[in-house]
């Protein structure tokens with residue numbers, strides 16, 4: 001599908017961390033009124049709400065998903081609505097309902113309404129302690145320990161099934177932790193890598209809920225939106241993997257991140273008080289091998305730790321100064 005034939009794009013989870021920025025990027029590229037933002041629990045920001053169509057949508061209600069797709073004649077869906085790992089451990093039933101029933105509803109509606117292409121994010125949470133944690137390969141053992149990870153493995157298989165059985169063009173990447181300055185994440189294990197910036201600027205102190213030596217793969221938001229759009233724009237002949245592609249940006253420890261922030265905010269102090277999320281972090285990879293995505297659809301991340309930290313601090317400091325946080 002070329003962008004010229006693309007009619008209407010629906011983004012579920014548009015008020016979330018990734019959705020709020022991906023929606024604006026898609027609106028810039030494809031026209032504001034061709035991108036329908038849909039959110040459920042979080043109130044949309046003024047920018048999101050006033051820049052194009054917005055719908056309240058609970059993805060666990062298939063009829064409602066169908067109504068929105070029909071109303072706007074949607075032919076492309078970025079299905080981002082999800083419950084993340086930490087909340088998923090506190091409420092596994094909710095995680096299953098939103099992540100699996102929601103995905104199933106979106107795929108079914110897409111099939112019934114001849115939607116041309118669907119993007120759905122998987123996660124590094126598909127991996128578990130049985131998998132080698134350094135340079136985790138594309139085709140690895142997937143035995144996650146969290147309900148979030150279970151829903152992501154099941155979701156990958158569901159996407160692959162819809163492609164093979166119904167020819168639905170579903171595409172997916174396994175995101176690492178995402179760092180961004182616009183909308184904070186809620187209920188994830190990698191949230192500390194965002195929260196640390198807000199607290200460093202506001203209080204010059206942060207109490208981190210994982211150990212200092214905890215290393216996880218991360219990605220800065222511009223690379224995150226680029227991965228989704230590059231994959232969706234790639235010619236179908238290049239997409240060989242219909243479960244989900246490994247993608248990555250930067251791997252660093254919580255201590256290395258704190259030290260990088262300290263270069264910009266000299267008085268910054270970080271203490272480490274691991275809680276239940278440490279166990280989740282310890283079951284995930286420390287770094288990811290994304291060579292398959294690089295080979296098949298030319299994926300390439302751009303930000304390293306220094307560039308990401310500098311940009312985050314500049315953006316957040318500006319918002320602080322404007323009283324806009």
Ligand code: AKB
Pocket residue numbers: 084085086122123124125148175176177178185187188189190191
């Ligand atoms: C989480 O921490 O739950 C997410 C993820 C890695 O998918 N950010």
